[in-house]
Amino acid sequence: MKRTKIKDALNATAPMDEILIKGWVRSKRDNKGFSFVALNDGSCLATIQAIVDHTPEIEEALSRIGTGASVGIVGELVESPGKGQKWEIRGKKLEVIGEADQETFPLQKKRHSDEFLRSIAHLRPRTNKYGAMFRMRSALAQAVHKYFSEKDFFYIHTPIITGSDCEGAGEMFRVTSLEAGSQLPPEEDFFGQPSQLTVSGQLSAEMFSLSLGDVYTFGPTFRAENSNTPRHVAEFWMIEPEIVFSDLSDDMDLGEDMIKYLVAHMLDNCAEDVELFAKWVDKGLMPTLQTILDKPFERVPYTEAIEILKKTKKKFEYPVEWGMDLQTEHERFLCEEKFKKPVYVYDYPKTIKPFYMRMNDDNTTVAAMDCLVPRIGELIGGSQREERMDVLVARMDEMGLNKDDYWWYLDSRKYGTAPHAGFGMGFERMLMLVTGVSNIRDVMPFPRTPKSLDF
Template identity: 80%
Template sequence: MKRTKIKNALHAEAPVSEIRIGGWVRTKRDSKGFSFIELNDGSCLTNIQVIVDHTPEILAALERIGTGASVLVEGELVESPGKGQKWEVRGKSLNVLGEADQDTFPLQKKRHTDEFLRGIAHLRPRTNKYGAMFRIRSELAQAIHQFFKERGFFYVHTPILTGSDCEGAGEMFRVTSLEHGSRAPVEEDFFGKPASLTVSGQLEAEMFALSLGDVYTFGPTFRAENSNTPRHVAEFWMIEPEMAFADLRDDMDLGEDMIKYLVQHILDHCAEDVQLFGKWVDKTLMPTLETILREPFERVSYTEAIRILKKTKKTFDYPVEWGIDLQTEHERFLCEEKFKKPVYVYDYPKTIKPFYMRMNDDDKTVAAMDCLVPRIGEIIGGSQREERMDVLQARMREMDLSEEDYWWYLDSRRFGSVPHAGFGMGFERMLMLVTGVTNIRDALPFPRTPNHLEF
């Protein structure tokens, strides 16, 4: 008999005379002549109740069952007389697949702190909160592909191993095949040149946008930034669309459409899981998501944003002056207190942005934009790309970048260049937005941070 997922059993339209359910025991209650077992298989937030009579075989199995044990039950799906549940399983047989030592099993029927659960990341998906988180993560990933497919974008797999630094920050993990401590010249390494884990697939995506039109990448990226903030990890996922024949306005429009689409999709397909976060994690979550769907995003220039920040009476830890890179406290003030909704800040100073962003006519700013959302700050960073060969070369010289290293990138401007634009969205930050969690480590199955490479 094929196993039925608990999610499907709970949504059955009629009783089922023969059903097979597998899962992990949440609780067990013994009564006179029978026992109640709360079972969950990870397919949904809700447990299913199993009732088994005390036959000799079942009594023997019950003695081996505690919280965390895995079991397989065969029986009938029947209407439940209890409140809050439509169906329950009347078990005819109970097979213990794996016992759980009750003296050492760390997940008990109580609320555990997020910090404690990060230390047992291999088990935390069995909790209500993290089971919900990773079901939402799965659904959100599917929705991203659906969003771009509906708009005619092509999915491109860009390299994880790279010889170029897209952001120019130098915070990259080096990759080598040489033995640890080797003093051999880099020419003897696998690639014959320095290699790193990618910080972005953007440059390669641009090449495909200038061939296929509209494309996107969605994959892991890496930053060797020694940061322990709730917003940073060493390995994370990025969504990076690139559009040919597009400008900065098109870029902002796409980002706004995407965020609204993803929020609506999760509300439609993960309602029960999202409600858990709205009840137990952030009571402002649902109003925040409703505002995102209802209101158009605000759009202000960087210069105007600096004026607003300097004019307010609020005291910031980081002083505000034209030319600074906005800090999280500045970003959150703009979207949480000033405008009370997502905000696009555009036209940043060229001195704080990478070489590939299109120079504006004022020769001081570039056609860059960041999308800021409540609780998080920046969720999208993007720009119109510099399509003019001479201007791009001048910017590279300003930033001391070798044209020889980027010969292939310059070719795209040499042979049929067109205006184009794109952005990067942090996948985990999008998850933080739709769940209300405040630490990015709680949106990743196995977070990688400084001095932490467990699991």
């Protein structure tokens, strides 16, 4: 008999004479002559209740199951007389698929802390919160692809192993086939040169945008940054579109449209799971998401943003000066207290931005932008790219970059250059936005952080 998912059973429009449900036991309650067994199979937030009469075979099976065990139940789908549920199963057969040791099974009916659940990340999807989280992660990833497909973007798979440092920060994981302690030069390594895990697929995506038009890449990126903040991990996923014959304003339009689309998609398609987070994680989640949908994003030049921050009476941990990179406390003040909605800050000082960002006419700032959202701060970072060969070369010289390492990148400015722009959106930060979760470790199946490589 084919298994019916609990989600489909609960959405049935009529009773069924015989149905097979398989899942994990959330609870078991024995009465005289029968037992209640609540099952969840991960397909939705809800459990389905099965009532099984005691027969010798069923009693033997019941004696072997407890919370966490996997079972299969065959029975009738009937209307439930209980409140809060439309359907239940009148069980006729009970099969024990996998027992769970009740003395050591770590998930109990009580609420567990997020810190404890991170220590058992392989089991936390069994909880309501994390089952909802990872269903939403799946739905959000699919929505990203759906958005770009509807916009006629091409999906590009960019390299994970690279020989170039897109950001110029140097915080990259090295990739080598040489044995530990080897004194051989990089020329003897697998690729014949130093290689790293990528921090961004942007440079590769740029090449394809100058051939195919609008493209995007969506994949894992890595940063060897020894940071233990709630917003940083060593391995994370980035959404990086590139749009051609476009400028910074077009780039900001795309980012705003995409965020609104993804929020609407999650509210429409994951309503039950979103409601769980709105009730138990962030009471202000629904108003925040509704504001994103209803109001246009603010757009403020960096210089004006600095003046706003200087004039406020709020005391910041990091003093505000022109030329500094905004800290999370500054970003959150702008979008949560000053404008009370998402904010684009644009035209940053060139001294704090990478070489590829387009120089403005003032020769001091570049056409860069960050999109700041409540509770998180920076969600998107992007720019118009420098399409002018002479200006790009001058910037690379200014920053001490070896142009030989970027010969292919410079070719794109040599052969049919064109204005183009793009951005990077942290996928996990977008998931934090739509769930209200404050720690990035809690929106990732198996987070990678300094000194932590479990699971």
